[in-house]
Amino acid sequence: MPDYVGTGWAATHHSHNVDPLLLAIWLLPLCGALAIWAFGPQLRRGAGVLATLVVAACFGLTLLDIHAAFASPSSGVGIGNGVPLGSWTTGFDFGLLWDPLALLWTLVITGVGGLIHLYSIGYMAGDKAEPRFFAYLNFFVFAMLTLVLADNFVGLLVGWGLVGLASYFLIGFWFYKPSAVAAARKAFVINVVGDVGLMFAIFVMFAYTGSTTYAEVFGRAGTLPQGVVSTICVALFVACAAKSAQLPLHTWLPDAMEGPTPVSALIHAATMVTAGVYLIARCAPLWDASPDARALVGTIGALTALTGALLGIAQWDIKRILAYSTMSQIGYMIMGVGIGAYQAGILHFYAHAFFKALLFLGAGLVIHELHDEQDVRKMGGLRTRTPVAFVAMAIGTLAIIGFPGFSGYYSKDAVIYAALERGYPALYAIAVITAGITAYYMFRLIFVTFYGRYRGDVPDAELGLAARPATLEPEAHHPHVPRWLTEAPVIVLMIPSVIAGYVAINGENSLWWHYFAADFATKPQVMPAPPLSEIASTLLVLAVVLAGVAVAYVRYGTAAAKENAVVRLRAEAAGMPQPFVRGFYFDDLIDALIVRPALALGRAFARFVDPHVIDAGVTDVARFAGLMGRELRLVQTGLVRAYAFVVVGGAVVFIAYFALLRFPR
């Protein structure tokens, strides 16, 4: 447990040594966004190059500045260097924080984000609004960096809100598609629910600690009443749930697939949805002080993981499958950090950033190859047609299901075992089952998409596809850009998707655990021995995962299944249980509980309050003014002598009043 108010942290926090590198990392993407916004028409194709260079420069600067994140101020207990940038009132400084946690997130945001930028140059070629797209991307990176680098909750809130805004821009990027506009609006509204939660948490912590900086709030976390800490944690978790797509605020995530594929990759892998994981990891001292909040967050995380996996089974859209897999994996991360296994949860974020970006960018290659076809039923046999995409998605799939040797194996295993270790056997069971389901639906995706015969020429009805609404989208035309432009970032991402987990091979003696040594307490000292050893648990998870793969193989991978794919897929689509198709009715629930009452209230106001109270009030004021005007007009006779008489009469009355009544003799 670091000593937040000890000499180290507080001392540097008030010294004025602004790290120019850190400032540059933070502000370069904003400058990039502004420059592209301003000069987009002039830059044209150069916009993508500029945006990519900006993010790449940020990544380079981050690498150069790594040492600063570990520069513990004095005795080595500090968690980093807060650099004050300005102060409005006492106790309300805004500064940048540079510690191992912020460094890790910055590396992922700028590194994976940079590759996604690079990919977008090829992917978005030919779009009419290319510069606008890259301006948004850069703005997104800036928003996320604000969130991660702020050293206080208000800066965090600003970044939190800006990320929501940026996601709104990007999800609704193709604004001529009504579905994209609806998805963008939904994402924004749900995100604002989270913003309100965060704001509420800030109000409460300010009321009780008189500060909003991490250092002071965390320093007093131990002295606050239990109820207050729990309230803060729950409010913070509302924010996490909205941003990180946890139940029941997850419904925006699958809809957000309406944005261009690189956006999905950026939102799901490098930025945005992992903000909730960051928030919980950052607020570790608060969660450490509230066991209730721990249990709540761990449970919601596990349930989200399970729900996401179950819904992933029933999807046909390649991007929606990946979206639900993201929701499921974020559930793992939230469960991990929620139950206090910060290293494990963050490790899963770190590994997930690579393999999820890889999966999305691979899916983007497929979608491009098939001219914007996203339904896996219309795919099949793409193994030879898009070999890079196949390899990418195969590696991504092996990583996400936690196949030994791939990054996800180390991270997911750590999260799952942590649940058992810390005394949450129910969560452990859910996590293990989810791992099996994950293996099933991911291999379903691989088999249906890449094996068998190409079904793009089979009529929609024969495959059981519902009639698809015609969009207003202009005919997609992708100019011939060199393939390596989109494939290069994918190939680069394959490497960390495999090896990223190796940093944690030795468990608690690994590099990974040492990295966070100063940030998070290791395991509680007194803990009952878990009923399963770590090896046994790993084998159990592996068995469940292989079972999932086997089921997927039997259903989609055997020769017979591939032969009769058309008939089988149609039957599967027809026989899909309704709860799965409707996403377990979460949308309907929100609709019934919130949207409909709100609409009814609005209608009631429109019918009664507006015409009879507001409008009527305004009309009455106008009518009164008119009446007064009509009546008082008659006083104006136009006779000068009459006016003079009134003046004299008034003077006489005035004098009489003062002479006789006010100052009588």
Added chain:
Amino acid sequence: MTPMSVDVSNYIGLSAVIFFIGVAGVLARRNPLIVLMSIELMFNAANLALIAFSRLWQNNAGHIFAFLVITVAAAEAAIGLAIVVVAFRRSKNVDVDEVAGMRG
């Protein structure tokens, strides 16, 4: 007080008399020129009062006010006569009651 002095109340009384003659003229007469003359009477009544009080209090501010009033009166007369001339040209009469274009 000098031997030749007159009591200040006499000046004030004279001033009041002149003022109310002016008021009566403004209210009663319909010829705009007479009305203007009546207004001049009121100004001068006020001037007389100012000078009298100035003398009484041995304070020269009253004189300065009187000069100011004379100046304003001159300006008012100029503008008033101009209005009368214009009104006469438009309506061919010199009756203030006939000029009632401002009636609401």
